[in-house]
Amino acid sequence: MNNNELIARSNRVFINTYSRYPVAMVEGEGCRLKDADGREYLDFLAGIAVCSLGHCHPAVTEAIREQAGRLLHVSNLYHTVPQTELAELLIANSFADRIFMCNSGAEANEAAIKLARKYSPAGKYEIISLEGSFHGRTLAAVTATGQPRFHEGFEPLPEGFVYAPFGDLGVLENLISAQTCAILCEPLQGEGGVRPLAREYLAGIRALCDKHQLLLIFDEVQVGMGRTGSLFAYEQLGIVPDIITLAKALANGLPIGALLTTEAVAAAFTPGSHASTFGGNPVVCAAGKVVVETMLADGFLDGVKAKGKYLAGKLAGLASRYPKIAGEVRGMGLIQGLLLTPEYVARGAEIVNKLFEAGILANFAGNVALRFLPPLIVTEEEIDRLAEALDEIFGEIS
Numbered sequence: 001m002n003n004n005e006l007i008a009r010s011n012r013v014f015i016n017t018y019s020r021y022p023v024a025m026v027e028g029e030g031c032r033l034k035d036a037d038g039r040e041y042l043d044f045l046a047g048i049a050v051c052s053l054g055h056c057h058p059a060v061t062e063a064i065r066e067q068a069g070r071l072l073h074v075s076n077l078y079h080t081v082p083q084t085e086l087a088e089l090l091i092a093n094s095f096a097d098r099i100f101m102c103n104s105g106a107e108a109n110e111a112a113i114k115l116a117r118k119y120s121p122a123g124k125y126e127i128i129s130l131e132g133s134f135h136g137r138t139l140a141a142v143t144a145t146g147q148p149r150f151h152e153g154f155e156p157l158p159e160g161f162v163y164a165p166f167g168d169l170g171v172l173e174n175l176i177s178a179q180t181c182a183i184l185c186e187p188l189q190g191e192g193g194v195r196p197l198a199r200e201y202l203a204g205i206r207a208l209c210d211k212h213q214l215l216l217i218f219d220e221v222q223v224g225m226g227r228t229g230s231l232f233a234y235e236q237l238g239i240v241p242d243i244i245t246l247a248k249a250l251a252n253g254l255p256i257g258a259l260l261t262t263e264a265v266a267a268a269f270t271p272g273s274h275a276s277t278f279g280g281n282p283v284v285c286a287a288g289k290v291v292v293e294t295m296l297a298d299g300f301l302d303g304v305k306a307k308g309k310y311l312a313g314k315l316a317g318l319a320s321r322y323p324k325i326a327g328e329v330r331g332m333g334l335i336q337g338l339l340l341t342p343e344y345v346a347r348g349a350e351i352v353n354k355l356f357e358a359g360i361l362a363n364f365a366g367n368v369a370l371r372f373l374p375p376l377i378v379t380e381e382e383i384d385r386l387a388e389a390l391d392e393i394f395g396e397i398s
C-alpha cells in the first residue's frame, strides 16, 4: 500500500487531533526513515527527541526481542529484573535516590504534581510554572503548561496553577503565596521555541525555592537523556532540582516516563499513593537500560556536545548569510533552534515544508524557531546536508 492509500485509511478512522505530514512511514534505520512510496528522509526530529540512538538501534531492538521472549508484563504487583536494573542505573547517575516509573511525559509530570502536593504541608498545593512552557496534555499537565492556547475549551481547569512571565525573578517571587508548594520548569523550553533559561535565572529560581521552602521540579522530558550533551541538562547548569521528570528518549521509542527525586521527598508517597499498571514494564525497561548504558559509554556524550556545536555553527553561518530570514541560534547540545526574523516568522511552516520536500524532517517550534532534534548519532556529513538544504531554501525565498 502506498502513501495515499494509507493516509486515506488513517484519515477515515482517527479523531482529527494531528495535522500530519502527507506521508506514512514504514521503516527506519539510524537517522533515516523510509515512507510507503519508498522515499527516504533524513530525520532531524527523531520522533520529537525520542529516537536518540537512531531508529531501530540494533542493541535496543535486540534487548526488546530478548525480553519480549522472556517476560512481557506482570504489573507493579511484582518486582522485575529489567525495571530494577534501569532504576539503579538512573539513580547511580543522577542526584536522585528514588524513582517512580510511568508511561509518558505527561504522566511523569502528573506524578510530580501529586508528589509535590503530598509532600508539602497541608494547605500548600499551588504550582508555579512559566509562560511558554509545555508539560503535556493530560488535564493537570496541560494546566501546568503556560500556554493558554492549550487550555481553550477544556475549562474548568484544575485549581492550583499559577504562571510566571519568562525570565523575571521579581515577579516570580511576588507570585509565591502561602499556598505555593513547587516551581515547575523546563531547563530549556522545547515546544516553547528552544528557549534556554539562563543559568543565573535558574540559580535565582533555586534560591527562591530554598528561601520559601518550595520544591524545584525540572521537566527534563525533552532535554533529558543525553540530548544536551550530559545525561541530564541540570548537570551542565550546576543547579540541582528536587524532582526531575523524564520520558521521550528514555527507551528510544518505547513509551516510558519516570520521576526521580530525593529520599526525603519520595517518602511522601506510600503504598497506594500513586500507581501505574504498565509503568516500568520489563520490555520498555530492557530498552531503557541499553539507552542509558550506550549514552554513558566513553565519548558518547562528548560527541553530542561536539556535534551540537557543529550544528549550531552551521546554523549561525546561515543566519549571517541570510540576516533578513534568520537571527539567533539557541539551544544546548543537539537541541538547536534557529529563530526566524519578524519578517519571515510567518513562513516557518513553509520552510519546514520545503525541507520536507527536500527529504529532511524538522519542525517549527513555538511559532518562532526552526527546531532541530536529530538522533544523537547524527554525523557531521548529515548536518552538512541539512545546512545545504537550508541554504538552498533560504536562497530561494529571500
Ligand SMILES: *Cc1c(COP(=O)(O)O)cnc(C)c1O
Residues within 6 Å of the ligand: 103, 104, 105, 106, 107, 109, 134, 135, 136, 137, 186, 190, 191, 219, 220, 221, 222, 223, 247, 248
Ligand atoms: C513532550 C513533552 C511532554 C509530554 O510528554 P508526552 O509523552 O507527550 O506526554 C512534557 N514535557 C515536555 C518538556 C515535553 O517536551
